[in-house]
Amino acid sequence: MKVLVGVKRVLDAYVKARVKPDGSGVVTDNVKMSMNPFDEIAVEQALRFKEAGQVEEIVAVSIGPAKSEETIRTALAMGADRGILVEADAEIEPLAVAKVFKALVEKEQPELVLLGKQAIDDDCNQTGQMLAALLGWAQGTFISKIELGDGNVTVTREVDGGLERAQIKTPAVVTVDLRLNEPRYASLPNIMKAKKKPVDKTTPAELGVDATPRITTLEVQEPPPRAAGVKVASVAELVDKLRNEARVIG
Amino acid sequence: MAAPQDSVDFARANQSHADIRDAVRDLCTRFPDSYWRESDRQREYPEAFVKALTDAGWLAALIPEQYGGSGLGITEASIILEEIQRAGGNGGACHAQMYTMGTVLRHGSAAQKAHYLPRIASGELRLQAFGVTEPGSGTDTTSLKTTAVRKGDRYVVNGQKVFTSRVQHSDLMLLLARTTPRDQVQKKSQGLSVFLVELGDAYDKGFSVTPIDTLMNHETNQVFFDEFEIPAASLIGEEGKGFRYILDGMNAERILIAAECIGDGYWFTERATRYAGERVIFDRPIGQNQGVQFPIARAYCNVRAADLMRYEAARLFDAGEACGEEANMAKMLAADASWEAANACVQTHGGYGFAREFDIERKFRETRLYQVAPVSTNLILSYIGEHVLGLPRSY
Numbered sequence: 001m002k003v004l005v006g007v008k009r010v011l012d013a014y015v016k017a018r019v020k021p022d023g024s025g026v027v028t029d030n031v032k033m034s035m036n037p038f039d040e041i042a043v044e045q046a047l048r049f050k051e052a053g054q055v056e057e058i059v060a061v062s063i064g065p066a067k068s069e070e071t072i073r074t075a076l077a078m079g080a081d082r083g084i085l086v087e088a089d090a091e092i093e094p095l096a097v098a099k100v101f102k103a104l105v106e107k108e109q110p111e112l113v114l115l116g117k118q119a120i121d122d123d124c125n126q127t128g129q130m131l132a133a134l135l136g137w138a139q140g141t142f143i144s145k146i147e148l149g150d151g152n153v154t155v156t157r158e159v160d161g162g163l164e165r166a167q168i169k170t171p172a173v174v175t176v177d178l179r180l181n182e183p184r185y186a187s188l189p190n191i192m193k194a195k196k197k198p199v200d201k202t203t204p205a206e207l208g209v210d211a212t213p214r215i216t217t218l219e220v221q222e223p224p225p226r227a228a229g230v231k232v233a234s235v236a237e238l239v240d241k242l243r244n245e246a247r248v249i250g
Numbered sequence: 251m252a253a254p255q256d257s258v259d260f261a262r263a264n265q266s267h268a269d270i271r272d273a274v275r276d277l278c279t280r281f282p283d284s285y286w287r288e289s290d291r292q293r294e295y296p297e298a299f300v301k302a303l304t305d306a307g308w309l310a311a312l313i314p315e316q317y318g319g320s321g322l323g324i325t326e327a328s329i330i331l332e333e334i335q336r337a338g339g340n341g342g343a344c345h346a347q348m349y350t351m352g353t354v355l356r357h358g359s360a361a362q363k364a365h366y367l368p369r370i371a372s373g374e375l376r377l378q379a380f381g382v383t384e385p386g387s388g389t390d391t392t393s394l395k396t397t398a399v400r401k402g403d404r405y406v407v408n409g410q411k412v413f414t415s416r417v418q419h420s421d422l423m424l425l426l427a428r429t430t431p432r433d434q435v436q437k438k439s440q441g442l443s444v445f446l447v448e449l450g451d452a453y454d455k456g457f458s459v460t461p462i463d464t465l466m467n468h469e470t471n472q473v474f475f476d477e478f479e480i481p482a483a484s485l486i487g488e489e490g491k492g493f494r495y496i497l498d499g500m501n502a503e504r505i506l507i508a509a510e511c512i513g514d515g516y517w518f519t520e521r522a523t524r525y526a527g528e529r530v531i532f533d534r535p536i537g538q539n540q541g542v543q544f545p546i547a548r549a550y551c552n553v554r555a556a557d558l559m560r561y562e563a564a565r566l567f568d569a570g571e572a573c574g575e576e577a578n579m580a581k582m583l584a585a586d587a588s589w590e591a592a593n594a595c596v597q598t599h600g601g602y603g604f605a606r607e608f609d610i611e612r613k614f615r616e617t618r619l620y621q622v623a624p625v626s627t628n629l630i631l632s633y634i635g636e637h638v639l640g641l642p643r644s645y
Contacts, residue, residue: 186273191270
């Protein structure tokens, strides 16, 4: 089985995001960028399938500026076999990403596409669902457990109020949640090997995808600074404030 | 602070250096301050960390690819250790696994290399103990008293070592012992030999270890040899040439220790800077006071300067050029800089500098070692005075 894994380059999860002075977006120059943490979990899952002998090839795909190749190299250093970089300098929206993936799926013929449930920069949570719809494939989203069967995949989904198990047919698109696994760190031998692994480069246009944004960002604002807290003198006063000011208890 | 992110590894021009930094940092984030604080408090060997580092191949960086390592240079190895220190960890628990094997690699037989190096590379065998120092001979190495006497196909070892680090977490120990009595050689540096000793069943055969409790969580020991027999095949290279063999490894060790000090130095200046910017006294951050700000700034300057010397020494080493001068200077400057930074960091934190939960006092204790080990500052100055400046030998 071949697996396609999406790896997005995003602002590192531990960096404090700063809004650009003109409010047009978030500062990403000279800031640490990393692989989207949910995508790391997807890569890890693909590697575990490969180590279990259930997957032959893992192809890591990133769509974004040329520097996204670093994110692909990270996936290769974790153990993915090869990469595809789809270069796009402008902001690229989930529908365009899904269309690019569709074009790559038609070319690569994987049986499974593993994606993070969302990227931590824009929190869209749309690409996996859109891709499944465009391909007419089954989808399993927000999964915290996954088993590959013969012609199917059993997933455990994290839904409000509990867990839902479902069996879906392959080929399928699966988006992964936080608790699925703990991603490995890159090992030195794999970092060395990753340098020799191939990364193909293409563009949305070459894949026949119109990636022109349909949404215009009007303004990005910093969240309001946190107001100072108050000290309460007694439990009774605390309960009173929670009930009558914050209105969080009845 | 943006600059020290990459220290003087110029603008991450070398992508593979950047990859190494990122990957080691990533691994170290899984071993936060609390992990090191707890292992220090319990005086425990940081086994989980060492295992993770081993499994990810970092300790095999210097072992050639044909023996299962990554065949990298001392520059890359030094970056690995720098990052561990900079993340708040303590590479002293395992740094010797990286370089002790160098003696085997350079002077061992083909059979010894084929037998040991792949196992050292995989971590199956730990070679991170080196028995050199004795109670009666520290810096004056060639005065050591431990003897190894050839008897048929064996050597019989008698004597004592002290400050032998990590031996309880080693499967192999490199041992320097006298094989020809001092009065039978022309120079006292002759007649010493190096052995690669398997420790597996040694404890039943006249080899024993007594731990030494020290200022910091650093496993170090007294080691005793009582009619301890080892196979003659344990000898590395030629009998009697051991002192020269170990000298070969010293420059690598000095450069790597320098890099650890640099990592410590950046850790201290980063912590001090952060705290000085946050701590408000008399309605303003204490870092606004020059009395607080300048010692941190000065320490930072000295760490950066030492970092340059470390890269210069590493560059020469990797090019196969003589680097004794630079390796020694890098070690001394870096150890001085990290100690200065440690002091500035404690002073900046005031009382909190002594509170365990701030980790400053732990790193302060740990970095103090490098004024003394693996070579003391005075001996470096003697080396520079005598061998670089041509002044009379002072000892």
